[in-house]
Amino acid sequence: MTGLATGRPAEPDAPAEPDAMGPGSAESSLVEPSLAERAISVRERIIEMCATTGGGHLGGGMSLVEILLVLYFEVLRNDPARPTDPARDVLLLSKGHGALCLYSVLAERGYFPVSRLAEYAQPGGQFMAHPNPELPGVEMPSGALGHGLPVGVGVALDARLSGTPRRTVVVLGDGELQEGSVWEAAMSASSLGLSGLTAVVDRNRLQITGDTEDVVGLEPLDERWRAFGWTVRQVDGHHPAQLRHALTAAPEDGRPVVVLARTVKGRGLPHVEGMAKSHFARLGDRQRRQALASVRRGAQPATARLGAGPA
């Protein structure tokens, strides 16, 4: 069978929800934080982890925040109390350097206490800079790039063989698309008609040494995926309503879906937004305070120089 439950009914058209990133209403925020409020919390925690002696992948975590929040809070069928429930939807973070964002969102979702994020980079602890599958909610080890989509093909293939309404979502970095294994998997997914498989590309256009288009160009990216037999949806990757729509609209005629999510590396930190040097950072105390202030105010601080270097 190829039928696969999408998380939610499709919305008729690309919706405009201008308040989606705005503050939640006073009433709802008393009950449960809005996605925008959660995004601030998640970003604050990423900054805190990057302020440890180990440092962390700052930029690619910041660009992922809305993508992972929408998936974990609005799209995927998952239960933090039962992280290995066979009926769950599966999210594979192929861009393993997004681990800090994943940890933070999993904590926000309740897979483990937020307080445990203080263990990040502590010697002997479970919170490494790349995803540790020992942690609840982390589905696979990743970090070496180009592994997630092949594994996703297997998870989606099992769903089809089992007749399980499982949804499999693989989150990829754009630089990662330079790995050949991604395209091996892309070919097989469409060849097998795995419409239960969705890829989300965090298209922030930056890799360690610069713009993806200057290193090994990916464009025209939509045409490339389409040529590989996928349905392509393009969205603003910081716009929850657009993400929600792209991730829940019904798949078409046995094709897997790729969501090309335009994002900004280092989003929320004006002094490193869109800069390759945000890839990995170890924030000093002053930089940490400035970054936290930027994220909280959504405003650009007067001065902020983030120590940044290669991973």
Add this chain to the structure above:
Amino acid sequence: MTSTLTLSSRETYRDLLVQAMPADDRLVCLDSDTGLFLGQDFGTAAARYVNLGIAEQNLLGTAAGLARCGRIPFVNTMATFASTRALESVKIDLAYANLPVRIAATHGGLSAGNLGPTHHSLEDLAIMRLLPNMTVLVPAQASATVELFEQCLDLPGPVYLRLGRSATPDLPVDAPPIRIGQAQPLRDGDDLLLVACGPYPVLLALQAAESLAAAGIEAAVLNMHTVKPLDEAALTATGAPVVTVEEHWRSGGLGSAVAEALGETGRRVLRVGVADRFVSMAGDQQFLLEQAGVTVEAIQSAALRALKR
């Protein structure tokens, strides 16, 4: 080496898998355009035969995804592609994640013969035994493939099953049953211990033991069909010098494993294997083995050196 060729371990494995799949819906056969399954009838399990084409990284990753969901995928490719081309997928997706994928690696050793060094696999045992959680199996005759296949089904982690390409001789002895992780004793002897894995090496070791016996040297022969986990107890049950025999480069494989295990005991270990070069010439498996220096004479010579100290 004069022996009757009987069955290929590759074809034996194929028949086992095709027969086992309908009754066990955990099993999935992932092919990579090998041609091994052309014309096979999987019956009610037909949907669980999936040909992923010529893309080994995706093959291993897909297997990992299936295994995460409770399946037991059998991955089919050539030994050298599984162990070198797709190595990172094996390391991370299977070994690190400790998933029950079975890698059916055909064309082990020099069994690809004329196809040349691109298809020879003289590094795979070294690579696979380095990986935590991996079980490494090398049947020495087609019938052993049956035992190892059945026993590996319920192992919790990944398994590397090294198979030949063509028919190989049956061993000229009544071998006791095989248990994964336990060396199979094929011959007794107090003077020397010959440790071998794979069809021709085990056969050559038995032949060398016969020749040595004629010269008054009694050599025991162990079929080390499980290279990992290595049966160290069987190695230390005797204090005799050791000669290892394998269809693999001398570095890294069975000989290295034995030398590592015994190195701190002061035991003498000599290794017979393929010299440190590519076997770049035409010829069948037996011819290439001789050219590469894996011969009865080489074993005898190593035995005499091992006994002289």
